Amino acid sequence: MGKAPKKKNLADKVRKAKAASEIKNNPFEVKINRKKFDVLGRKSKHDVGLPGVSRSKAINKRKETLLKEYKQKNKSNKFIDRRLGEYDAKMTPEDKILQRFAIERQRSHGKRDVYNLNEEEELTHYGQSLAEIEKFNDTVGSDDESEEKGLLSAELTASHFGGGGGLLRKKTSGGEQEDEQGGQKAKSRQELIEELIQKSKQEKRERQVQKEEAQELTEKLDQDWKSIQALMVKKTPKAEHVDKPEEKAKPEEYDMMVRELGFEMKAQPSEKMKTPEELAKEEKEKLQKLEADRLRRMMGDEDGASVQSQVHMSADDLNDGFVLDKNDKKTLAYQDGKWNIEEETEDDKEEEGETGEEEGSEAEGENEEDDDDVEEEEEEGSGEDEDGHSDLESEQESENEENDEEEEASSSRQQQTLSREELKAQQEAAKAELPYTFTAPESYEDLKDLLHGHTPDNQRLIMARTQKCNHPSLAAGNKPKLQKLVGFLMEYMGELATRSPPELCTIDKLIPELYALCQMFPEAAGKSMQSILGDAAHSMEEAVEVKGHAAFPTLDMLVYLKVTALLFPTSDFRHPVTTPALLFISQTLTKCPVRSLQDLTSGLVLCCLAVEYVSFSKRFLPELINFLSGTLHLVVQDKASTGCMVVPPFRLSGKYSDLLVLSNSESCSSWSKKNLPLSATQQLELENDLNKDHYRLNCLSTCLDLVKRCCLLYKDLTSFTHIFQPIRTLLSKHLCSQMLPSPLQELHSEILDAISSASVTHTRLVFEKKKPIPLKLFTPKIVEVLDYGKKRGSTREEREKERLKHKYKKEFKGALREIRKDSRFLAREKLNEVMNRDAERKRKVKELLGSLATQEGEWKALKRKKRT
């Protein structure tokens, strides 16, 4: 916008020299730029050019600038005319004269009139005109201004801008008619406007009156509110906090109140209460989505891999891990005027198998009455930790907790000051009553000290509380602390498993905590599990390299593998944790020779894990089948006759190839299936042959069950029969069912049925049909272009770069052209100068010669005269 008037000014100057219309109409002055295509709706600026005009413009400009500079060249002095507007081409000479005169007047006036009080001059106060202040005795706030702004009535606009619809016209014309009838003449425009101004002034006055009234009303309302507020405050849980300032009754009472009101939880639109059907539907949809996601990962589609981490997050997630998918389903709503949290807390606790359910259900309810009971609070603490994950709830929680926080804070301060020994002593002293806050352990030793000597349930509670006290949303440094805790907790589980006897129940109790932590920090959990697996695999690899075989992993590794399956999805096509875990299992099943019943138990545990890992994705695990068939081979008494191939780590014959052969066939009758303890992988004490036989039968039953599961898993594989061929021959020919107890006989026959029922025929392999390559077509490819002139197919930065480049080029060219024109102009000027100088000289010489000639002439004339 700023450019346009300037141009106009330049043009004006030209117009002054010649009549503009004359030039424009002169066909010799006009150059028409030919258009190639006529584009509808496009305005072109340059369809007609006036080369003569523009050239003269340029020359004039140069004369004013360049020529002056040139003239000033090599001159140290210059004459500056300081008269007003001397160099201002815009001013007309009349203006110049006027202004100069005015300045002169001012100069003389300033000296004379210092003490001359003039009525016309304005008096101000604080930069504001006193007259103005007098007019509006009430200061106008910002709110009022906005009101005034909106005051642009139709009439006003109509009269000011002469526009407006026909309706308005009619009105005014109607008015005119009335006036006409009244015998008056039609008002002139001037009069009309004056009338309007009067009207608007009147309206303004009315508004002021209204505002005053409103202000009075507001004040009255405020007083009313104060009287009511005391009543209202008692009802809200924030009562105490509001009371305190009141008691003190400070002078800025009102301000404080206003500010507090700002923070007061406004009645937010809560989600509408959902019917059970809706809830169920939502739940189902969510599960379906997760399931679809799992399936996609199982198929190994890498495309969506980057998005999947966001799947669990809600849009307003702060990425502080405050969302648990399980708890997403909860909605915050009123139920008979109360929050509906209680019910869900109850549900949750039932799920978690938490003790003290009755208390838990009451806890939240009693909180409203500001209960200080320690026990209750404890319950609340653990309860909230589990369900306090949605944003709304956390708000509610924080509100409720504000009361407790002071107490908690003081106790945590105490906690921090205590040294480790004291902590220990305190723990022992207060075993029954656990503290409510825990600092997050900084090292593994800290964690061990923290959990040492507690019952499994208490250990779990401690972990839960630690997690809660150090929630990432509470302090900035909590996130890394908890991330470290994941690793420590895993290490601790490993240690629990290596103790003798292994404390598996404790591990069992700690699983939910680990799961919750893992959901918060998948990265940390994944990394620590990876390092555990990597270390185990590395040490096994080394053992294999040295000895050719390795020992079965210890119980902690088995537990880790199981925990991996609990924390991470095992069905993914490729997963950074589960894939190595599965590889580790397979490596173990191939490289570790079975030398005792313990080894065999470990092997079977691994087989169970392997089946679990692949049960959803139905992936083929050759090592599993090898191990199971090898195990069955151990049962066969007469090895030589079987003639079937045995895959390492099993051997056809040898010291340990009779591990599962029953020492006494009678023991079958007294056997009944019972679950083996996991600790049997480490140590096994079987006193007599009968016990040993029973253990063997247990192993066999596990093995057969696994075989059965495998049969069901793999029955769709094309090579199913070949995979199970060795097992089939073993079972049908060498492991007669008569020798086995009846439950095993059942399994036996089921397996054989499953194997024989599978189809043995297949269609031949053919390559996948390729998509036919479409023929080349000659119709042009039409791309819809919506925005002309814009380059597409590049990023913002690239486009910007292109634009700048283009601009630079244009500028560069323009500058070059200007420079050339300048130099041409200068050259012309120089030439002119030289020509002028020459002409002058010529003239002077001529003059001289002329004068000489006249002199000569005169002289000759004189001579002639003398002669004559």
Next chain:
Amino acid sequence: MAPAKKRNVSSKANVKKIKIDLEGIVERILKSRKHANDVFDILEFLQSEKEKDITCAVDACCKLFCTFLKRKDLFIGKLPGEDEAIKGEHSPDEKYKIFMRHRYNNCVEILLEHLNHETHGVKESALCCLMKFAAGQGLHPLEDLDWSEHFSFPRELIQAVVHNILSQSSDNSLLISRFQEFLEMEDVRYYVMSSIRDNVATVMDKSKGVVLPVYQSNVFTLMLNINMPSQDSELTNFMVKQEAKHEDWKAAKLHDHKRAFERMWLGFLKYKLPNSMYKKVLVILHDSILPHMSKPTLMIDFLTAAYDVGGAISLLALNGLFVLIHQHNLDYPDFYKKLYNLLEPSVFHVKYRARFFHLANLFLSSSHLPVYLVAAFAKRLARLALTAPPTALLIVLPFIYNLIRRHPSCRVLIHKPSSEDELLEDPYVMKEVDPALCHALESSLWEIKTLQKHYHPDVAKAAMLINTPLSEQEDDISEVLEITSYELMERDLKPTESKSFPLEFETAAHLLERRGEVLGQHFCLA
């Protein structure tokens, strides 16, 4: 002076004293013949119980007799008996020499015995001393060099040393590695090789076909330590330099070295070997034995026998056979049939898997093989792949693909379009020994289809390749031959920036209670 140095080293005053004593005795003996009888003192020490004493005595003996050999103070020629010499017509000078020669012989005997001493220190010093004697004897022979054909070399001494080193009761590998430095000398090596052959023949004949593990491992270690030169010009390092006709000396000719080497190995391999030894021999056969033999074809018998043994030994024999077939034009009947029968589930689990597949790849790279054979190999490998670990599968799958690429007529194995959707049972006969009769060509590689469901993503991806026509370019299997499962695992463990950790959405509350729990159905916590 060496002894002076040693005195500083030995800390015990006692040892020092003995050392000084012995040095004194040696000096006295060397100074005048009057003290000749002091030799017995030294020999006594040589037979003492204490290790330190013996080493000191050995040093003393070494110094003493080497000087004698240099001075030619020992009797030269056929040695008369001790008693005879005293009675006989000999000058006192000669008598002295005869006496000393006998002491020398005694000393050598004792030293040879010491080669089987319990402590390594004694063994080593005895060996060094003996080799010094041998060097001395070579320079100053103790026999008359009457006839011109004779080359002076202490053959008997070397033979005796070898005989003692190759003990039947104790593992002498340390001593043998010490002995290796002497084997660098061409003449010593030559004579040691022939001595080994003689020794093996006598010892093994005596044992009558019974395996002697310790002895054979000693022999094997010694033979392994023999580094053969590859060119005539390399034969420069001699212990004894012959004055005359050095060029004609057998020990100076590479050809003779090769023959001796060959005869030594053949002599050794003729007898029954323990299984582990068999493998060791086969492992080194192709690069440290065959190239140094004058007629490598002589190994055919040994290799074919090994190839027929089966299992890992056959796999190892392949390498030697390959060298023979490839470089020496060996025509082996039914070679491929045997190779085909070598394919068993265990090939994927043995230590020499990489070597086997490397060779199998070489053997099957010929484009002149019949299609049925290649198809049989492919099908059998595919069948066996059903039991293989993932690292092996990553070798086998590209291997099979390479076979199909080389022999395009095998493509029917993975692509056989037929008009009607007939279902058929696999016509392939796994138990058939003859690849010609196993009907592999009529079958399809359904096993690979199965492996598309393999748990490891890399294997599954590799198996997916059969869904589309194979690319022209062969896969380079040498990259995957040595892959270990830990390396495979590391691929996933490596931290990459884009890696995310998808989580299980089913809540875990207990270790063993979950939907689809298998472990919990068979095992309990306590």
